[in-house]
Amino acid sequence: MNAEKELILLIEDEPQMRRFLRVTLQSRGYRLIEAETGEEGLILAAGRNPAVIVLDLGLPDIDGLEVTRKLREWTNAPIIVISARELERDKVRALDEGADDYLTKPFGVDELMARIRVSLRHIASQESGKEEPVFQAGELQVDFTRRQVILGGEEVHFTPIEYRLLTTLIRYANRVVTHNQLLREVWGPRQANQVQYLRVYMAQLRKKLEADPARPRFFINEPGIGYRFKSGNDGD
Numbered sequence: 001m002n003a004e005k006e007l008i009l010l011i012e013d014e015p016q017m018r019r020f021l022r023v024t025l026q027s028r029g030y031r032l033i034e035a036e037t038g039e040e041g042l043i044l045a046a047g048r049n050p051a052v053i054v055l056d057l058g059l060p061d062i063d064g065l066e067v068t069r070k071l072r073e074w075t076n077a078p079i080i081v082i083s084a085r086e087l088e089r090d091k092v093r094a095l096d097e098g099a100d101d102y103l104t105k106p107f108g109v110d111e112l113m114a115r116i117r118v119s120l121r122h123i124a125s126q127e128s129g130k131e132e133p134v135f136q137a138g139e140l141q142v143d144f145t146r147r148q149v150i151l152g153g154e155e156v157h158f159t160p161i162e163y164r165l166l167t168t169l170i171r172y173a174n175r176v177v178t179h180n181q182l183l184r185e186v187w188g189p190r191q192a193n194q195v196q197y198l199r200v201y202m203a204q205l206r207k208k209l210e211a212d213p214a215r216p217r218f219f220i221n222e223p224g225i226g227y228r229f230k231s232g233n234d235g236d
Helices: 015-027 038-048 064-071 088-097 109-128 160-171 179-186 195-209
Strands: 007-011 031-035 052-056 079-083 101-104 134-137 140-143 148-151 154-156 176-178 219-222 226-229
Touching (some): 007 015, 015 109, 038 064, 101 109, 160 195, 195 219
Parallel strands (some): 052 079
Antiparallel strands (some): 134 140
16 A cells, blocks of 8 residues: 555544644654544545544543544554543544544554554455465464464364454554453443453453463453554554
8 A cells, every 4th residue: 555645534623633633644654634623624525535533632622522423433553542632431432423542642653653654554355355265474374264363383273262252453553452352242232231241251362362461462452442453564
């Protein structure tokens, strides 16, 4: 994917942050359009069809959560929320409203760039309609066709629920997935509040796939929010 052809919409009211992100994104070959308000951002999103939307929650006219909700009524463009809000409930609400990722200010440039690359790859995969038959992350290999998981050359066996949880996290690799989203996709909508189920099964996945379950490499906990499967392939 050629970064020079990718258009990013930045919805941010702080002039210093806009200036910082303008220099950062344009120096890496991305094209950029900017909005200072939520209303302006919605108009630009509809008219310009950006590849990725970077959205601040604290806008002067419309709360960023409402902007996310309105965007998700008609676009699948990845939304990366950036905000000074540190409360877990704000992050969970943004993700549940349809945001793809969340960065708390201040954040590192490399981290933002990695999240953008992940979002672009994810949307490209969706548009192609193709899912790679084999997923690889270091010594971990998942063959979706054979429903087979290999770690270090040895097959690892999973229960149906464990396998479904693993493949759901892999589908959103390098992106945070909320507790509620995982519970809905793996167990169904009736179990959306049963976070204890998730904790038990995540512990089992770590025990089977992590060299040191206490210091996980793959299954990263986002406290109070959800989990992120870190594939190690988000920086290329």
